Amino acid sequence: MWRDAALVAGKDLRIEARSRVATNQIAPFAVLVLVLFAFALDPDRGVLSRAAPGLFWVAVLFASLLAVQRSFSVEAADGGRDGLRLSGLDPAGIFLGKAGAVVLQLLALEVLLGVFTALLYDTPVRGAVVLTLTCLTATLGLAGAGTVYGMLAAGLRVRETLLPLLLLPVVAPVLLAATRATEGALDITTTAEAWPWIRLLSVFAVIYLTFGVLAFGALLEEA
Amino acid sequence: MAPAIRFRSAVALLGRFPALAGVDLAVDPGEVVLLQGVNGAGKTSLLRACAGLLPVVSGEAEVLGCDLRKDRRAVRRRVGLLGHSGFLYEDLTVEDNVRFAVRAGGAPTGNVEPALARLGLDGRLRRVHAGRLSAGQRRRTSLAAIVARDPDLWLLDEPHAGLDADGRDLIDGLVHQAVAQGKAVLLASHEADRAESLAQRIVVMAGGQVHEKAPADVA
Numbered sequence: 387m388w389r390d391a392a393l394v395a396g397k398d399l400r401i402e403a404r405s406r407v408a409t410n411q412i413a414p415f416a417v418l419v420l421v422l423f424a425f426a427l428d429p430d431r432g433v434l435s436r437a438a439p440g441l442f443w444v445a446v447l448f449a450s451l452l453a454v455q456r457s458f459s460v461e462a463a464d465g466g467r468d469g470l471r472l473s474g475l476d477p478a479g480i481f482l483g484k485a486g487a488v489v490l491q492l493l494a495l496e497v498l499l500g501v502f503t504a505l506l507y508d509t510p511v512r513g514a515v516v517l518t519l520t521c522l523t524a525t526l527g528l529a530g531a532g533t534v535y536g537m538l539a540a541g542l543r544v545r546e547t548l549l550p551l552l553l554l555p556v557v558a559p560v561l562l563a564a565t566r567a568t569e570g571a572l573d574i575t576t577t578a579e580a581w582p583w584i585r586l587l588s589v590f591a592v593i594y595l596t597f598g599v600l601a602f603g604a605l606l607e608e609a
Numbered sequence: 610m611a612p613a614i615r616f617r618s619a620v621a622l623l624g625r626f627p628a629l630a631g632v633d634l635a636v637d638p639g640e641v642v643l644l645q646g647v648n649g650a651g652k653t654s655l656l657r658a659c660a661g662l663l664p665v666v667s668g669e670a671e672v673l674g675c676d677l678r679k680d681r682r683a684v685r686r687r688v689g690l691l692g693h694s695g696f697l698y699e700d701l702t703v704e705d706n707v708r709f710a711v712r713a714g715g716a717p718t719g720n721v722e723p724a725l726a727r728l729g730l731d732g733r734l735r736r737v738h739a740g741r742l743s744a745g746q747r748r749r750t751s752l753a754a755i756v757a758r759d760p761d762l763w764l765l766d767e768p769h770a771g772l773d774a775d776g777r778d779l780i781d782g783l784v785h786q787a788v789a790q791g792k793a794v795l796l797a798s799h800e801a802d803r804a805e806s807l808a809q810r811i812v813v814m815a816g817g818q819v820h821e822k823a824p825a826d827v828a
Contacts, residue, residue: 397709405700465694468662472696473713474686
């Protein structure tokens with residue numbers, strides 16, 4: 387399973403490195419979302435710095451939708467899903483590989499967005515450990531749920547418009563918990579208040595990663 | 610010797626539609642069987658069912674000793690399907706596509722170079738992205754992946770389509786080589802003359818069923 391996961395993740399990351407969709411489209415889109423929020427909310431009244439955690443995670447959430455859609459659109463071309471089924475790869479390995487590639491892309495994006503958030507919204511980071519754990523657990527949850535629902539929508543003709551409808555309500559707890567935990571890291575609240583939210587993010591990630599490992603084979607057959 | 614393919618009254622579904630409506634067919638190792646029939650007769654569905662891509666819901670269906678009704682996944686690593694789709698990733702090079710297929714299938718990576726050379730993809734072409742290839746070059750890349758995986762059963766759907774004269778000869782050579790190695794080949798083709806010269810037996814399909822079986826020299 388782990389060998390297959392590494393193979394699939396390597397393939398997806400190589401495709402992204404060659405196509406540069408993540409760097410030339412998804413990352414600029416996410417930065418643009420942050421800039422638009424900065425225009426919309428007056429920075430002089432301190433609204434931006436208070437809302438920064440939520441705006442950061444909204445931008446990550448939108449970017450994760452694009453990353454998941456991209457992850458499955460490369461399988462839709464030229465019978466890729468049949469190719470994956472014929473490959474003989476362990477479906478759990480395929481799930482972990484695709485989710486792992488999305489995790490790595492999102493983590494890189496979060497570093498970039500973190501820098502832009504600090505610069506645009508004037509939000510110094512004080513709890514680096516809390517922020518790192520928040521990003522890790524939230525990203526695992528987003529990628530796990532995104533890969534499950536991406537596969538669910540993959541076989542449908544209306545997958546591009548359906549995926550956000552399916553995924554956004556499901557990952558709403560991630561948005562809420564990640565925002566609250568990030569507020570702790572940015573001293574908007576205390577770091578002690580962040581830990582319960584990080585635990586919630588961990589539970590969400592474990593649930594969706596476990597469900598994906600167990601159910602991805604059936605989803606792949608039905609797609 | 611156990612047959613490579615043994616279907617008895619096999620019914621396979623494409624969604625809710627019975628794409629195969631009670632197929633009886635046996636193909637032995639080292640045998641080339643040609644599927645003929647009009648569009649929609651069930652040739653592609655039969656090839657996909659043999660590859661474990663279509664669920665067989667009733668009857669008996671065994672491929673390479675694996676019962677398709679119990680476990681379709683078991684057979685997939687052991688078959689090579691050249692279908693209408695090439696199963697290629699546009700943003701990967703020819704070599705990367707073949708290498709991924711080989712590693713995913715658990716075949717030795719040492720098979721990659723000879724396969725690329727055999728299909729004429731060992732020069733500059735190996736570093737070209739699949740999205741920039743011509744239809745014939747894409748076909749050759751898909752074939753290289755199959756050759757490198759060295760499957761026990763070859764399933765070829767219109768294998769000569771999109772290929773030039775050299776490519777067609779190449780296909781014929783690969784089929785002869787596979788048969789000489791004791792592998793079974795099931796192919797569907799509308800190119801009657803060329804395909805019939807390859808086949809030892811011809812099976813005519815209509816309405817998702819096998820209607821006629823004949824030795825190639827009789828048909």
